[in-house]
Amino acid sequence: MPTILITGGAGFIGANFVRYTAENRPEYTIRVLDALTYAGDRSNLTGVPGRVDLVHGDICDADLVNALVAESDTIVHFAAESHVDNSLDDPEPFLRTNVTGTFRLLEAVRRHDRRLHHISTDEVFGDLPLDSDARFTEQTRYDPSSPYSATKAASDLLVRAWVRSYGVRATLSNCANNYGPYQHVEKFIPRQVTNLLTGERPKLYGEGINVREWTHVDDHNAAVHLILDGGRIGETYLIGSGDERSNRQVLDLVLTLMDRPAGEYDHVGDRPGHDLRYANDSTKLRTELGWRPRYADLADGLAPTIDWYRTNGWWWTGPKEAAEARYRRQLAGR
Numbered sequence: 001m002p003t004i005l006i007t008g009g010a011g012f013i014g015a016n017f018v019r020y021t022a023e024n025r026p027e028y029t030i031r032v033l034d035a036l037t038y039a040g041d042r043s044n045l046t047g048v049p050g051r052v053d054l055v056h057g058d059i060c061d062a063d064l065v066n067a068l069v070a071e072s073d074t075i076v077h078f079a080a081e082s083h084v085d086n087s088l089d090d091p092e093p094f095l096r097t098n099v100t101g102t103f104r105l106l107e108a109v110r111r112h113d114r115r116l117h118h119i120s121t122d123e124v125f126g127d128l129p130l131d132s133d134a135r136f137t138e139q140t141r142y143d144p145s146s147p148y149s150a151t152k153a154a155s156d157l158l159v160r161a162w163v164r165s166y167g168v169r170a171t172l173s174n175c176a177n178n179y180g181p182y183q184h185v186e187k188f189i190p191r192q193v194t195n196l197l198t199g200e201r202p203k204l205y206g207e208g209i210n211v212r213e214w215t216h217v218d219d220h221n222a223a224v225h226l227i228l229d230g231g232r233i234g235e236t237y238l239i240g241s242g243d244e245r246s247n248r249q250v251l252d253l254v255l256t257l258m259d260r261p262a263g264e265y266d267h268v269g270d271r272p273g274h275d276l277r278y279a280n281d282s283t284k285l286r287t288e289l290g291w292r293p294r295y296a297d298l299a300d301g302l303a304p305t306i307d308w309y310r311t312n313g314w315w316w317t318g319p320k321e322a323a324e325a326r327y328r329r330q331l332a333g334r
Contacts (some may be wrong), residue, residue: 208248240280
């Protein structure tokens, strides 16, 4: 059986990728490398069917990464520091994990000639005007706005350079905002949902006019498997459902689905350098590989996501308290 190594596989998207792979691709033996920081947790893998080998380790540990890559056939690289607010507060962990960690992995992949897929974000492209129908494409120039997106842009460029210079067999994908089960409560949707579940008022940056394209994590991970199976080496594929909503519209939808009054939230100071709008043109993925999102409408995927948080308070209660304490410190420092 081929072995698939999933870096960051105990985090939000990575853990859902492990679940998706176990349920839909039983031909794989699954191994996970995760540092198990605050955003990665063993409990994210609870109940995954079959055996998952979880290795607690650092993506920057060259010897460990080399040994794991040597024993694998395919590597999917999710491991990253990923929260914009945290990158504004302390950029150094983002440089270490997102840049140095990707370099360590690329060197191991090059040494052992393994197949790699690199997971990235549409935030590397900067933002788009609010009053425009423009979308990011695979040819859009990079223009990152935060330490987080700058380090992800750097990691993308490293992968592309290793493909061209050393013949590494890699593909890349840049996805719009993901949502779904097991997403850390520091993120926008789970933060608002869990605020309502704990009797707190949701929080909205500024006027909530910033627009995001929302993709369910299962749709994202289905796309990654299509790219692994049929994507062209060296190519980048953009992933996005096509459903764009302002942050205020998303929060209004959360309130509606949770039977709460409209406008039941507080405005807080806006995030520095807050990108206006993200939207991906996923034509290449759809035409070349036949991808279609199951949850093309945010409401269809958001309702079961809310239900998951409602019935899994054991999973998020502790992290919720820590995340809200971080938010209070960050707001006080602005």
